Amino acid sequence: MSDAASSTAIIIGAGHAGGELATSLRNEGWSGRILLIGDEVHLPYHRPPLSKAYLAGTTAAGAMLIKPQAAYDRAEVEILSGVHVTSIDRSRRSVQLADGRELEYAKLVIATGGRPRPLDVPQASAAAGCDNFHYMRTLDHGERIRAQFAAGRKLVVVGGGYIGLEVAAAAIQQGMQVTVLEALPRVLQRVTAAELSAYYERKHREAGVEIRTGVQVADLEVDAANNTVTAVLCNDGTRVPADLVVVGIGLIPNTELAAAAGLEVDNGILVNEYAQTSDPDIYAAGDCTNHPNALLGYRLRLESVPNALEQARAAAAAINGNLKAYASVPWFWSDQYELKLKMVGLSQGYEQLVLRGEPQSDSFSAFYLKDGKVLAADTVNRPQDFVAAKRLIGESLPVTAEQLADDSKPLKELLPA
Numbered sequence: 150m151s152d153a154a155s156s157t158a159i160i161i162g163a164g165h166a167g168g169e170l171a172t173s174l175r176n177e178g179w180s181g182r183i184l185l186i187g188d189e190v191h192l193p194y195h196r197p198p199l200s201k202a203y204l205a206g207t208t209a210a211g212a213m214l215i216k217p218q219a220a221y222d223r224a225e226v227e228i229l230s231g232v233h234v235t236s237i238d239r240s241r242r243s244v245q246l247a248d249g250r251e252l253e254y255a256k257l258v259i260a261t262g263g264r265p266r267p268l269d270v271p272q273a274s275a276a277a278g279c280d281n282f283h284y285m286r287t288l289d290h291g292e293r294i295r296a297q298f299a300a301g302r303k304l305v306v307v308g309g310g311y312i313g314l315e316v317a318a319a320a321i322q323q324g325m326q327v328t329v330l331e332a333l334p335r336v337l338q339r340v341t342a343a344e345l346s347a348y349y350e351r352k353h354r355e356a357g358v359e360i361r362t363g364v365q366v367a368d369l370e371v372d373a374a375n376n377t378v379t380a381v382l383c384n385d386g387t388r389v390p391a392d393l394v395v396v397g398i399g400l401i402p403n404t405e406l407a408a409a410a411g412l413e414v415d416n417g418i419l420v421n422e423y424a425q426t427s428d429p430d431i432y433a434a435g436d437c438t439n440h441p442n443a444l445l446g447y448r449l450r451l452e453s454v455p456n457a458l459e460q461a462r463a464a465a466a467a468i469n470g471n472l473k474a475y476a477s478v479p480w481f482w483s484d485q486y487e488l489k490l491k492m493v494g495l496s497q498g499y500e501q502l503v504l505r506g507e508p509q510s511d512s513f514s515a516f517y518l519k520d521g522k523v524l525a526a527d528t529v530n531r532p533q534d535f536v537a538a539k540r541l542i543g544e545s546l547p548v549t550a551e552q553l554a555d556d557s558k559p560l561k562e563l564l565p566a
């Protein structure tokens with residue numbers, strides 16, 4: 150290994166985690182070369198607005214960069230954009246690029262995120278080549294979808310998760326005819342209680358979205374001559390005509406590079422609390438990792454911006470010999486219509502749901518309780534409840550259902566000074 154290579158840190162993936170890592174590495178004291186390699190042609194950008202403000206037309210692509218080029222220049226981060234990393238050779242401590250180059254590293258970080266889970270139906274590959282059939286992960290996806298949004302057009306959204314519902318909200322507000330097809334009995338079933346699902350289904354229906362739950366997509370009707378999908382075919386025999394289709398049915402973590410290099414992978418690249426993989430010179434951060442969380446007491450893989458950023462910072466610190474365990478309470482957000490939903494914690498295994506405030510007022514919170522402690526909270530237009538819930542969960546503070554439900558007293562009164 151050359152002198153330069155022996156002080157080179159390479160980051161694969163220029164998304165939320167990769168971009169944060171690159172500058173954090175420098176701030177934490179890395180004095181060697183830092184190379185950020187991403188296969189998208191853009192500098193790292195904010196992904197959440199893709200299904201929110203960007204689709205609504207209120208944010209432009211240029212405004213979505215996480216940091217300007219100047220910030221990377223200042224940190225002396227070299228960025229290789231539009232370049233795919235094809236393999237990692239751990240014995241040579243190098244990565245191979247699609248353009249044939251080989252680059253050596255002293256420390257490597259894998260921040261490859263994930264890709265949309267493809268629809269598994271007979272005509273899926275024919276549809277993938279159609280102009281009006283879309284997944285939603287990248288700015289390029291967002292651009293294509295936005296260009297096809299027009300009043301009166303029929304949009305079919307496959308998947309009633311956050312991304313699908315955000316796309317539906319943006320579309321109906323632009324005068325489109327929107328149908329959401331969800332396979333499970335209710336929207337947001339994997340992430341929220343039935344009360345929240347019912348609330349969101351009602352809000353969408355009031356806005357004019359047709360929500361159909363418990364319905365599986367059986368196939369797509371493809372007009373090969375015109376290169377378009379003309380309808381979505383459901384297993385109950387119904388045909389839903391479409392001018393465009395957006396599929397949002399989950400994510401597959403990009404772990405193949407790590408697995409092929411012999412790193413341990415199990416629903417994500419396995420890392421420790423310092424974001425280190427089973428190879429001490431290779432770290433990983435973001436959606437592609439499966440990490441332990443000491444606060445929760447188990448391993449998990451998260452798909453959220455706060456996770457990507459905080460894990461990236463933990464990796465940057467650890468690479469510089471400064472061990473700061475990553476152990477945050479997970480949190481997420483979703484914007485639909487005028488509703489700002491912020492969620493904190495994970496509700497699996499909860500025993501009791503407590504509502505604070507009235508859903509009818511569009512300002513309320515739902516707390517998921519177990520053994521007198523809050524596991525998670527969903528807060529709708531209630532930033533103050535979110536802040537308090539984050540502490541109740543993070544500090545494992547005891548509370549009663551009555552205290553949480555009593556909307557006449559601020560939640561902060563339940564917190565130690």
Ligand code: FAD
Binds near residue numbers: 232233436
């Ligand atoms: P990414 O941001 O996906 O970055 C990974 C990058 O690595 C990509 O650019 C990818 O192309 C690149 N890459 C992969 N393989 C290679 C390779 N071999 N060579 C080179 N480059 C490679 N989270 C929230 O917290 N709140 C939200 O409201 C929210 N809304 C979202 C809305 C949408 C539409 C989407 C798609 C996601 C949303 N998320 C939200 C999730 C959030 O964006 C992700 O959790 C976050 O982007 C994860 O960051 P990451 O760096 O791990 O992955």
